[in-house]
Amino acid sequence: MxxxxxxxxxxxxxxxxxxxxxxxxxxxxxxYLGGWNIIADVLxxxxxxxxxxxxxxNKLVFAPGVxxxxxxxxxxxxxxxxxxPLTGGFGAAEVGGDWGAQLKRAGFDALIVEGAAEKPVYLWxxxxxxxxRDATHLWGQxxxxxxxxxxxxxxxRRVEVAMIGPGGEKLARYACIMxxxxxxxxxxxxxxxxxxxxxxxxxxxxxxxLEGADNDTLRDMARAMAEAINSGAKGxxxxxxxxxxxxxxxxxSGNLPIRNFRDGEFPGAIKLSAETFMPQIGIGxxxxxxxxxxxxxxxxxxxxxxxxxxxxxxxYESFGALGSCCGVDDIIAVSKATELCNAYSLxxxxxxxxxxxxxxxxxxxxxxxxxxxxIDLRFGNGEALVQVVELIGKRxxxxxxxxxxxxxxxxxxxxxALHYAMQAKGQEYPMHEPRFKRGLAIAYAVSPTGAxxxxxxxxxxxxxxxxxxxxxNEGLRALGLLEPIxxxxxxxxxxxxxxxxxxxxxxxNCACLCLFVPWSTDEQVRLLRAATGWDxxxxxxxxxxxxxxTLARLFNAREGFGPQDDRLAPRSYGPTxxxxxxxxxxxxxxxxxxxxxxxxxxxxxxxxxxxxREKLEELDVAWAExxxx
Numbered sequence: 001m002x003x004x005x006x007x008x009x010x011x012x013x014x015x016x017x018x019x020x021x022x023x024x025x026x027x028x029x030x031x032y033l034g035g036w037n038i039i040a041d042v043l044x045x046x047x048x049x050x051x052x053x054x055x056x057x058n059k060l061v062f063a064p065g066v067x068x069x070x071x072x073x074x075x076x077x078x079x080x081x082x083x084x085p086l087t088g089g090f091g092a093a094e095v096g097g098d099w100g101a102q103l104k105r106a107g108f109d110a111l112i113v114e115g116a117a118e119k120p121v122y123l124w125x126x127x128x129x130x131x132x133r134d135a136t137h138l139w140g141q142x143x144x145x146x147x148x149x150x151x152x153x154x155x156x157r158r159v160e161v162a163m164i165g166p167g168g169e170k171l172a173r174y175a176c177i178m179x180x181x182x183x184x185x186x187x188x189x190x191x192x193x194x195x196x197x198x199x200x201x202x203x204x205x206x207x208x209x210l211e212g213a214d215n216d217t218l219r220d221m222a223r224a225m226a227e228a229i230n231s232g233a234k235g236x237x238x239x240x241x242x243x244x245x246x247x248x249x250x251x252x253s254g255n256l257p258i259r260n261f262r263d264g265e266f267p268g269a270i271k272l273s274a275e276t277f278m279p280q281i282g283i284g285x286x287x288x289x290x291x292x293x294x295x296x297x298x299x300x301x302x303x304x305x306x307x308x309x310x311x312x313x314x315x316y317e318s319f320g321a322l323g324s325c326c327g328v329d330d331i332i333a334v335s336k337a338t339e340l341c342n343a344y345s346l347x348x349x350x351x352x353x354x355x356x357x358x359x360x361x362x363x364x365x366x367x368x369x370x371x372x373x374x375i376d377l378r379f380g381n382g383e384a385l386v387q388v389v390e391l392i393g394k395r396x397x398x399x400x401x402x403x404x405x406x407x408x409x410x411x412x413x414x415x416x417a418l419h420y421a422m423q424a425k426g427q428e429y430p431m432h433e434p435r436f437k438r439g440l441a442i443a444y445a446v447s448p449t450g451a452x453x454x455x456x457x458x459x460x461x462x463x464x465x466x467x468x469x470x471x472x473n474e475g476l477r478a479l480g481l482l483e484p485i486x487x488x489x490x491x492x493x494x495x496x497x498x499x500x501x502x503x504x505x506x507x508x509n510c511a512c513l514c515l516f517v518p519w520s521t522d523e524q525v526r527l528l529r530a531a532t533g534w535d536x537x538x539x540x541x542x543x544x545x546x547x548x549x550t551l552a553r554l555f556n557a558r559e560g561f562g563p564q565d566d567r568l569a570p571r572s573y574g575p576t577x578x579x580x581x582x583x584x585x586x587x588x589x590x591x592x593x594x595x596x597x598x599x600x601x602x603x604x605x606x607x608x609x610x611x612x613r614e615k616l617e618e619l620d621v622a623w624a625e626x627x628x629x
Contacts, residue, residue, distance in 0.1 A: 004212045004531035005029050005066045009038075010108045010130060012123060014197055015056060015115030019130050021108075029109070030534055031620055033544050034065030035510040038110050039081030039092055040551035044627050046114075049558050053085040053189075054171060054196040056116040062103065062162065062202065063111075065512030067531050069104030069210045069289075072222040073229065074517025075527070076101050076289035078179075079509055080162075084188040085196075086173045086350070086405055087426040089561055090448040090552040091188035094509055096288040097179035102160040105206025113199060122163075122201040124154065127208060135200040140166060142343040143178045144310055150203050163201035164191045165345035170395040171195050172403035174350035174428070178342060182286065182296060182312035186347040188427065188449050213533030221527060225517065226292035234518050237275070238295045242285065243516075244316035247273040247324075254436045254580030257325045259379045260356035261422050261429065261571055264579015268329025272319050277331040283309055293517055305336035305386065314338040314348075317453075320431030321352025326359060326385055333382030337389045344393025350405060353428035355388055357406040358398070360420045366413050373397045422569045425450035425561075434572055435584045438490045439498040442594050445566045446609075447502075448552035454515070455505050490590045495597045507545030547619045550602065550611045557610045557629050566595050566609065 007029065009022045032038050039061045051057040060082045067075040078100030084091030103111065107128040120135040138146050147161045161180060168175035168191030175191030176184045185191075194200075212218050228234040237245040248269045250256030258266045270276055274297070281301045287294035297313030307313075314322070314335050322341075323334040341348045355377075361367045362377040369376070373391075375384045375398070391399025401409050407426045410417035422429045427450025434441035444451040508515060513524060521538055528536045556565075574585040600606040603615035616624050 002211050002213055003066075003533055004070055004210060005109050006104075006107055008108050009110045009112060010125070011112045011114070012130065012132070013115045014113065014117040014121065014132070014199065017132055019132075029066055030532070031544075031547070033507075033510040033528075034068065034109065035063050035079035035094070035512050036081070036092055036506055036548035036552065037510050037544065038063040039079060040090065040548060040555060042112055043081065043083060043090065044551060044555050044558070044624060047083055051083060053083045053088065053091075054192060056114075056197070058083045058193055058196070060113040060190065060193050060197065060199070061110065062113075064100040064104055064109065065510060066109075067527060068512050069101040070212060070218060070531060071290040072218060072527065073225050073291040073293060074514035074519060075512065076291060077512040077514055078103065079512060080177055080185040080190050082190055082193040083559075084190075084427075084449065085171070085192040086189035087450045089425060089450075089556040089559055091190055091193075092449055092509070092552075093176070093185035093187040093190055094454065094512065095177070095179050095183050095185035096514060097160070097183035098289040099160040099162050099179040099183075099204060100512065101289040102204040102206045105208050105210050106204050107206065107208055111202065113197060116196065117198040120198045120200050122150065122199065122203060124203050126205045138200045139169060142166070143345060144181050144308070144343060146201055147181060150201060154203060154205075156205055159203050159205045161201050161203050163345070164194045165343055165393065167344035167346045167393045167403070168192055168195040169200075170403070172346060172392060172395065173405045173408065174347040174354070174403075176341075176345050176347045178345050181310050181342055183288070184342065184345075184347065186349060187452055189347075191345045212531035214530040217526065217530035221523065221530070222290075225519070229292040229517075235293055235295075238516055239293055240285075241274040241278050242295045242297045242313075242315055244272070244274040244319060246275075247316075252580060254576065254584060255433045257320060257422075257429070257431055257433055258576075258579075259327045260325060260353070260360045260420060261433065261569075262360065262577055264576040264581055266324055266327070266329070269324060271329045271331055272323045272334065274316075281307065281332065281335065282313065286312065288514070291514070291517065293514075295516055299335050301332050301335070303332075304330075305332055307332065307335050308339060311339040311342045317431050318348040318352070321349045322355070322385060322389070323352075325352055325356045325431070327379030328382045328385050329380075330382040333386055336386050340386065340389045340393060344390075346389070346393055349430050350428040351389060351392060353422050354392075354402050354406045354409065355385060357409065357417075357420050357422065358388065358402055361413060361417055364420075366415050366417050367398070371398055419570050422571060423451060424568055425565055427451050429569065433581065434568060435576070435581045435586055438494055438586070439501060441490060441568060441572065441586050441591060442495060442498045442598060443502055445568055445591060445595055446598055448549070448556050454509070455502050490586065490594050492594075492597055495594050495601060499598060499601050502549060503542050503545040505545070506548045507541050510544050510548050511541075543619065546602070547621060550604070550615060550619055551621060551624060553602075553604065553609065554611050554616075554624055554627055557608075558627050563595065563607070563609055
């Protein structure tokens with residue numbers, strides 16, 4: 001029977017130049033699906049406790065899912081993971097584009113990179129074969145140059161490239177890995193791991209067909225979703241403008257971060273809204289492999305900065321972090337800063353929030369003109385924003401300090417700078433305000449990777465349905481039972497809703513499903529059944545997410561993380577200076593109680609948050625008991 005995976009994991013050791021292919025078996029892939037679970041399995045078993053994230057003992061795992069590569073909207077993603085240079089804990093990021101599909105069509109379900117090369121190299125993978133090639137001539141190049149050079153060398157414009165720019169080479173702690181020039185595995189600093197291994201790029205080309213166990217069902221579901229998106233019945237403004245429509249509404253609700261999460265008013269917000277700027281500088285929309293959504297902006301401009309459309313355009317997280325969070329409402333300056341992040345391989349979220357941190361430090365005298373090299377680094381200065389982002393990519397001047405992230409910079413500056421560092425576990429906040437979305441307050445605190453909205457994105461779409469469990473908003477609307485939890489509530493009901501959201505989201509990060517393509521949970525299971533031939537259930541899918549969260553938690557516990565690390569940035573416990581959250585700080589005692597309630601609901605030790613032996617056995621990962629602290 002045909003299935004949508006090959007049972008082949010490629011392992012490359014850069015220290016000795018060897019490669020091999022492992023076949024872990026169908027049970028392994030059913031237990032894990034891909035993504036986060038494969039990453040956690042490798043990190044726990046193979047990366048020694050206390051290993052330097054930037055040392056050769058760390059391992060870099062590229063992990064698509066069992067759906068990746070099928071001609072279905074929303075299944076083209078892959079995860080990447082390693083021990084994080086930014087947090088020191090479990091590191092993972094998800095990314096779209098075409099690269100993951102090409103790896104699957106080249107015959108591999110995952111790639112594990114270990115050791116470190118003595119000089120820059122890149123991998124060339126095609127149809128079951130792999131070659132380690134010299135990349136000395138590529139070192140120092142921006143991502144667009146790197147991709148063009150590799151494609152020219154290999155004589156194939158259809159080669160897909162996962163790569164780093166100078167930010168990754170110079171080990172910026174929040175460097176990302178770019179799939180092409182537009183799609184970023186942005187969070188947790190995985191580009192720095194790639195740079196530490198002297199791995200400039202992984203070029204992939206696959207010509208093998210990839211089919212599922214029930215291709216008729218896959219085709220029918222793919223066609224129905226594409227038709228719904230193209231007709232406007234599903235996808236809505238994402239299909240037309242991408243993310244970030246109606247940004248001024250975020251000001252009214254308090255969700256839009258303004259001037260480093262300090263303020264509540266931003267008259268320039270309308271300029272950053274996608275429906276405002278896309279008619280001005282947008283030249284089209286792009287998309288991932290086989291996806292009808294096409295939600296990725298492409299922009300172009302000549303002044304005051306030249307914008308290269310090959311680098312795409314700013315999505316909500318980017319123009320929030322580099323725009324409103326920095327007090328900048330010049331969309332061309334924000335787009336240029338986004339372009340530079342893609343070119344240098346920097347996470348736009350961490351980069352923008354770290355620059356916002358520096359702006360507040362500058363305005364409060366903790367940084368001076370002497371520190372910034374004469375740059376007037378005040379909120380709202382778009383030219384300064386662009387200058388500093390490039391300095392970070394080059395690790396020059398003030399950029400060297402800021403390339404470590406806001407927490408490390410604050411620790412070096414002292415003088416109360418920690419109050420301005422908007423991070424959890426060392427990772428900067430995304431562009432969703434936890435004082436407004438209280439489920440995200442819990443999720444930011446307990447997430448194994450630090451603050452990350454994608455691990456509980458459904459907080460804005462899911463609510464508690466009472467003592468019997470949880471139902472998606474669309475289901476509650478059908479029943480006439482939509483009752484949002486009050487803003488001030490951060491008790492057991494919100495904890496249960498958050499747990500549900502995190503399990504569902506992380507299960508998607510294992511199957512590598514895009515959250516923007518509106519497959520219902522039942523439809524996700526139908527896709528998995530049709531792709532693999534397994535008789536999966538919704539319960540089994542949720543157990544996949546629960547397993548991933550538990551293994552990631554165990555990795556962090558082994559590395560010394562505990563309840564003391566499940567905290568928000570100090571500012572989150574107080575209000576904004578104005579606006580909807582002027583009286584909206586989070587009660588630290590309530591969050592503390594919620595955190596321990598979450599531990600208990602997950603089946604972990606209620607006081608410490610360490611997974612129990614019983615829970616590991618229940619999740620069919622009893623092998624992980626050996627790594628309990």
